[in-house]
Amino acid sequence: MTFRLSSAAALIALLFSSCASDSDLTVLSKSRATSSSGGMARSGGIVHGCAVYTTAQPSASLAPQAAGKPKDKHGMAFYKPSERTRLVRTTAYTCSEDDHIEYGSMNAAGTPLRYTDRVRSAAADWAVYPVGTVFRIKGMKQLFVVDDYGSALTGTNTVDIYTPCKSHMNTWGRRNVELTVVQWGSYARSAEILSKRVHHPHCAQMYAAINRLTSGQTASTAAR
Template sequence: MTFRLASAAALVALLFSSCATDSDLTVLSKARANRSSGTYSTGNSFGPVGVYTTSQPSPVLAQQAAGKPKDKHGMPFYKASERTRLVRTTAYTCSEDDHIEYGSMNAAGTPLRYTDRVRSAAADWAVYPVGTVFRIKGMPQLFVVDDYGSALTGTGTVDIYTPSKQYMGAWGRRNVELTVVQWGSYARSAEILAKRTHFPHCAQMYAAINRMTSGQTAATASR
């Protein structure tokens, strides 16, 4: 497991260093969705709708989850040290009514990504701070948290970005085995959210991050 995480971390560094110039890391936007054929094309075909394949989570994860605190969906919360976890996932796309005003941009202010190597995801930034990179068991891609959503606040749910409503429906809602490869930045999350606290969900995430980081600072100071 240590070797696998180290290898994935090296791939993360490569991806983020090359995203700005690598021509095959094409940003997918709603304007380019081919809804009539059920495929999504950016010059390369992403195949027919319904191709998402994830592996069943380990039964051990379900057993471990039993005694953990739960969110409103009955899914467990984890400590940061627990990188492999049982997670409820949903899917979204930028052509949904509640996202259409933002187009193909994420909450971090950069383009949403959907390639064969790296894809965007949304989460509560107090649970998965912006920049968090993870894998889903059974899928080859890396996912990066660069977005959030009001329905995700206060939960451990991760929302997977998809390029169209057909792809969103193909993902549906599923519980997966998720492994955090690299944690994002609570400081960066707080910096972004501080300017958006007039939105209740942003205020809630911002307050949660401040409580968490204040607690960590107090614990360090008491040693």
């Protein structure tokens, strides 16, 4: 089956037919991230005070299942695409960090970063989680969409969760979670975007990895 970025968007629309307008799915630009609301970050018109990110304890069966799998530099397992529920190392980031500040509130896919009660952005190695991948984290009600990447994520199974400000980022910290892929994104779309950015080493690495993964596959299979 062919999974593209538009498929992920359609899935979100289906799951949340009462979802707010597009303006509620975007993050205000960095220069407007703080205001007279006592320094609280605003995202899509929603005020976020002291964040509480509650994630559930991963299922006990996940650690033994990961034991014999190839590992990344953090000792976390790589999984087959068919293994949608997995134990994943997560970190957090925000658009006001030094290494993201030049991009403001835009993600690597060229659209606004998202942070609402329904849908939130995430970054990952696109050779592991291609752009448009939709996932859930056990214990959280939101859907997350991979629409960003980062040089520190390349070659790892780590997922970086977007947060609207540094205090939220620090609250999330680093934690291992139970992640379930709801919808795979598109390797074809990932490669299309990355092909124009191979002068950056991490983009070149992801682009080469995707080409290795998809070589010899049919067009419909490679789109995953």
